[in-house]
Amino acid sequence: MPNDPQRFVFVLFDGFSNMVLASALEPLRAAKGLPNGPGINWDICTIDGAPVISSSGLIITPQSALPKISNASNVDYLVIVSGYGMRDHATAKVRARLQNAAQHARNIIGLDTAAWILGRCDMLRGRAATIHWQELDQFAEHFPDIAVSHDRFVQDGKLITSGGASTVMELMLHILAQQFGPAVAFDVSNLFVYDAENQYHLTRGADRLHGSGGDDLRRAVGAMMSSIETPVPLADIAKKAGCSLRTLDRIFQNNLHMSPGKYYQMLRLGRARDLARATDLPLSTIALQTGFTSSATLSRAFSKTFNTTIRAIRAIRKIQ
Incomplete structure (x- = not known):
C-alpha cells in the first residue's frame, strides 16, 4: 500500500448536503488520527472562492478558489460535491475550471448529484457512472452516452461516482482500504458504524x-x-x-x-497517544494504563511506530 500522503480537494456547490460532505470528510479525519494513521490532507474550496450554502442553510467559507488550489500542485482526489440545483451549476465558467482542475487530478469523484455536473463537463462520455437514486432516471435520459448504473458507487478509470450519504461513506472506506490497507478502513468503520x-x-x-x-x-x-x-x-x-x-x-x-x-499493540499504542495528547499523566502511568511493563518499553514501541516521542507530542500540544 502507498505511504505517500494523499491530497483531497473538495469543490462544493450551493445546495450540497451536509451529510454527504461529512460522510466523505470525517472518515479521512478519523483515518488520519488513527495509530500510525496515514498521511491525508484536504482543502475545501468553491469554483470562485465565494462562500457556499448547503441544502439546510449552513454557510461554509472555503479555504480558496479551485484554480488556485488545483494549479498549486497535483491532486490525488478531486471531489465534486453537489446536491440540489445541479442542473444550474454547470455554466461555461464552471465547466472550464473543472476541466482544467481535472488535468491536475489523479482521480475525480462526483458525490450525490455531482455526476450530472461531470456529465455536463463531458468527463463521463462512454463511461459507467451513478448518481443519487432520485435522479437516476433523469440522468440516464439526459446523458444517453453514459452507462448509468444502480450500484452504490462506480469506478471507471479515474472517474468515481456515488449517490447519497450512506453510499459515500462506503466509497470512502473503499478508498481508505485501497490506499492504506483494510485495517485502516476497518478501524474507521468501527468509529462510525458499530461497536466491534x-x-x-x-x-x-x-x-x-x-x-x-x-x-x-x-x-x-x-x-x-x-x-x-x-x-x-x-x-x-x-x-x-x-x-x-x-x-x-x-x-x-x-x-x-x-x-x-x-494489531493488538497498535490499539494499545493508539490509547497511549490519546493519553499523551489529552492528559498530563506521567509516562509511567500511561505505560501502566496501556499494558506496557515500563516507561522505557512504551517509549521504544511508541518511537518505532510513530517516529516521534510522547514528549514531542506534548510539546506541540503546549504550543497550540
Missing part, C-alpha cells in the same frame, strides 16, 4: 466484512479493546473469538493484512 465488541453480529453499516472469519475477527477485536490496560495472551483472545490461535492469525492476515499481535 457488542455489535459484531450485525450486518448494518458501510464496511461489513465479507470474508471468512469476519465474526471471529470482530469478537477478537472486542476482546482486545476491553483488555488494553491488562493485555491477555493471544491464545485467550482466540478462545474468546471462538477459534484456534492458528485460525486467528489467518483471519487477521486475510482481513487486515497484519498479525493479531501487531
Whole structure:
C-alpha cells in the first residue's frame, strides 16, 4: 500500500448536503488520527472562492478558489460535491475550471448529484457512472452516452461516482482500504458504524466484512479493546473469538493484512497517544494504563511506530 500522503480537494456547490460532505470528510479525519494513521490532507474550496450554502442553510467559507488550489500542485482526489440545483451549476465558467482542475487530478469523484455536473463537463462520455437514486432516471435520459448504473458507487478509470450519504461513506472506506490497507478502513468503520465488541453480529453499516472469519475477527477485536490496560495472551483472545490461535492469525492476515499481535499493540499504542495528547499523566502511568511493563518499553514501541516521542507530542500540544 502507498505511504505517500494523499491530497483531497473538495469543490462544493450551493445546495450540497451536509451529510454527504461529512460522510466523505470525517472518515479521512478519523483515518488520519488513527495509530500510525496515514498521511491525508484536504482543502475545501468553491469554483470562485465565494462562500457556499448547503441544502439546510449552513454557510461554509472555503479555504480558496479551485484554480488556485488545483494549479498549486497535483491532486490525488478531486471531489465534486453537489446536491440540489445541479442542473444550474454547470455554466461555461464552471465547466472550464473543472476541466482544467481535472488535468491536475489523479482521480475525480462526483458525490450525490455531482455526476450530472461531470456529465455536463463531458468527463463521463462512454463511461459507467451513478448518481443519487432520485435522479437516476433523469440522468440516464439526459446523458444517453453514459452507462448509468444502480450500484452504490462506480469506478471507471479515474472517474468515481456515488449517490447519497450512506453510499459515500462506503466509497470512502473503499478508498481508505485501497490506499492504506483494510485495517485502516476497518478501524474507521468501527468509529462510525458499530461497536466491534457488542455489535459484531450485525450486518448494518458501510464496511461489513465479507470474508471468512469476519465474526471471529470482530469478537477478537472486542476482546482486545476491553483488555488494553491488562493485555491477555493471544491464545485467550482466540478462545474468546471462538477459534484456534492458528485460525486467528489467518483471519487477521486475510482481513487486515497484519498479525493479531501487531494489531493488538497498535490499539494499545493508539490509547497511549490519546493519553499523551489529552492528559498530563506521567509516562509511567500511561505505560501502566496501556499494558506496557515500563516507561522505557512504551517509549521504544511508541518511537518505532510513530517516529516521534510522547514528549514531542506534548510539546506541540503546549504550543497550540
